[in-house]
Amino acid sequence: MIDYNSVALFVKVVEAGSLSEASRREGIPVSTISRKLRELEASLNTQLLQRSTRNQRLTELGEVYYDHARRGMASLTEADRSLQDQHERVSGMLRVSAPPSLSDFIVVPLVGSFCQQYPDVRVRVLISERDVDLIEDGLDVALWPGQMKDSTLKARTLLEYQHVMMAAPSYLERAPKLNHPSDLASHPTIAFARWDRPVVWRLMRDNKLIELPMAPTLAMNDYQGIEQAALDGHGIAEIPSIIASESLKSGRLIPVLTDWSFRASKLSFVYSGNRAIPQLVHLFKAHCLDQIKQIGSELRLQ
Numbered sequence: 001m002i003d004y005n006s007v008a009l010f011v012k013v014v015e016a017g018s019l020s021e022a023s024r025r026e027g028i029p030v031s032t033i034s035r036k037l038r039e040l041e042a043s044l045n046t047q048l049l050q051r052s053t054r055n056q057r058l059t060e061l062g063e064v065y066y067d068h069a070r071r072g073m074a075s076l077t078e079a080d081r082s083l084q085d086q087h088e089r090v091s092g093m094l095r096v097s098a099p100p101s102l103s104d105f106i107v108v109p110l111v112g113s114f115c116q117q118y119p120d121v122r123v124r125v126l127i128s129e130r131d132v133d134l135i136e137d138g139l140d141v142a143l144w145p146g147q148m149k150d151s152t153l154k155a156r157t158l159l160e161y162q163h164v165m166m167a168a169p170s171y172l173e174r175a176p177k178l179n180h181p182s183d184l185a186s187h188p189t190i191a192f193a194r195w196d197r198p199v200v201w202r203l204m205r206d207n208k209l210i211e212l213p214m215a216p217t218l219a220m221n222d223y224q225g226i227e228q229a230a231l232d233g234h235g236i237a238e239i240p241s242i243i244a245s246e247s248l249k250s251g252r253l254i255p256v257l258t259d260w261s262f263r264a265s266k267l268s269f270v271y272s273g274n275r276a277i278p279q280l281v282h283l284f285k286a287h288c289l290d291q292i293k294q295i296g297s298e299l300r301l302q
Contacts, residue, residue: 006040007069009033010048014066018056091120094280097132097142098125101223101243106267107143109295114287121280129194129221134272140281142270143288145240154273156285158292161242163262165201166253171233178236178256181212188235190226193219201238203260227253240265 009022013033016022023030041048048062058066094114098107103125111123126132132142134153143158167175176186181203191199191214199214217235220226223243230237230244230253239253247253269288271281 002043003036003040006036008073009036010040011066011069011073013037013049013056014058014070019051089120090118090279090283092122092280094121094123094141094284095139096123096125096284097128097134097137097139097144099129099143099145100127100221101240102143102267103127104224105245106242106295110143110288110291113291114284117287118283134270140271140278141284143267144270145265145267152273153270155268155270156289157266157268158288159242159267159295160264161240161267162264163238163240164244164248165236165238165256165260166230166244166248167236167256168231168233168252169254171230171235172254172256175236181210181257181260184212184214184236188217189214190218190229190235190237191216192221192223192226192238194221201262203257203262205260238262242267 009026009028012026013019013022016025019030019033022028022033026033037049044065046061046065047059048065049056050059096107096111107125111125115121115123126137126139132139132144134140134142144155177183178187181201184201191201193199193216199216199219201212201214203210203212218226218229223239226237227239227244227247229235230239231247236256237253241248244253248255269285271277271285277285
């Protein structure tokens, strides 16, 4: 097998005019250069250079080989330069999935600032509440709450947050007292729900877990809609803190049953673990990890 490092060294020796000059330019001992040239000639079964203590000249076949080798090395150098340019000028299409209700204050800020940093990048976002399949759906990344079922995927936590029970002041002023989760039965509730799954609120206090099967007055699979229903005073809602952050900070929604809490939830950066990480995915991951700190701080989550 041809050692292309030796081919490159052969070209440099010819261009330098002597082994000693090539040694000086490349910082390689003359003995090493001489050995590499002998190995190259042996692998080609051809003498390329006629060498003496003072002179060297190409053989007839050496001239032919040098001409091809020089052009080949120039092409490789150009290929390296082109690849480096691509690394420096990031471009391409990034396909991202995210669940409903996160686009306004998580997805858009992350994607928008990424596109500002890399203006030649194009991003497509699929908003879906189902468990996406990165390969079948043609995705590079999923920004996803909870666990992904596919064990071949890797995940990096971006945010940790709580689901919170909350209601509008206008509702609480007229509502029955609420001292224990069992009292929820006498209140209209607003819950996230998918058609094929029962609604169960799992609450903890002092390491004690209770499970409350719910029969919500209003159920939908969109947390922003749930937040609006709560703001309109239609009952007690369960909403992730990252979604209702502004409403909670402004006092338009008030946490209830604060002695009880839902288990902590995570928003993760999910990508394929079966292949080398593409450059765009690697850069977007680093960008998300950096920017999410500011977003989390603004949401008072970190």
